[in-house]
Amino acid sequence: MAARSPLATLLRIRRLQKDMARAEALTAQAHALLAEHNATEREASVARSHPLDGNPQAFAASVAAGRALAAEAFAARRAHAEAQAVVQQRLAELAEAQQREDGVERVVERHEEAARAADERKVAAERDDLAAQSFLRRREEP
Numbered sequence: 001m002a003a004r005s006p007l008a009t010l011l012r013i014r015r016l017q018k019d020m021a022r023a024e025a026l027t028a029q030a031h032a033l034l035a036e037h038n039a040t041e042r043e044a045s046v047a048r049s050h051p052l053d054g055n056p057q058a059f060a061a062s063v064a065a066g067r068a069l070a071a072e073a074f075a076a077r078r079a080h081a082e083a084q085a086v087v088q089q090r091l092a093e094l095a096e097a098q099q100r101e102d103g104v105e106r107v108v109e110r111h112e113e114a115a116r117a118a119d120e121r122k123v124a125a126e127r128d129d130l131a132a133q134s135f136l137r138r139r140e141e142p
Contacts, residue, residue: 005111007104014101021097025090032083039080042073 005011046069052062 005108011104014104018097018101021094025094028087028090032087035080035083039076042076046073
């Protein structure tokens with residue numbers, strides 16, 4: 001039976017870190033999608049707004065409302081860009097976590113292969129001893 005790698009616990013920790021990084025990346029992507037949807041809605045509101053004709057006060061109010069909508073749309077688009085930057089950062093963290101896990105995983109696999117090879121050598125040596133003993137017994141028999 002192969003010996004358990006002393007790094008098996010570290011490998012489990014690395015896998016948990018990768019899973020957490022993946023969850024954070026997915027959460028950031030969800031926030032970015034919501035921010036994009038919000039920005040698109042704000043831009044659509046700006047496109048639908050137009051100054052009213054007639055009363056000068058209503059015209060001025062509609063122009064001010066249009067500018068306020070445009071400012072909201074700009075802020076929403078900026079929030080979307082910031083959310084996209086967070087997504088890129090989280091994806092980079094996920095890639096780093098994956099690399100850390102891969103490195104430990106390779107070391108653990110090498111350890112397990114070495115332990116299996118040692119077990120196989122031990123079994124082969126035991127078989128050789130049994131075969132030698134059997135040969136010697138047969139040779140000594142009259």
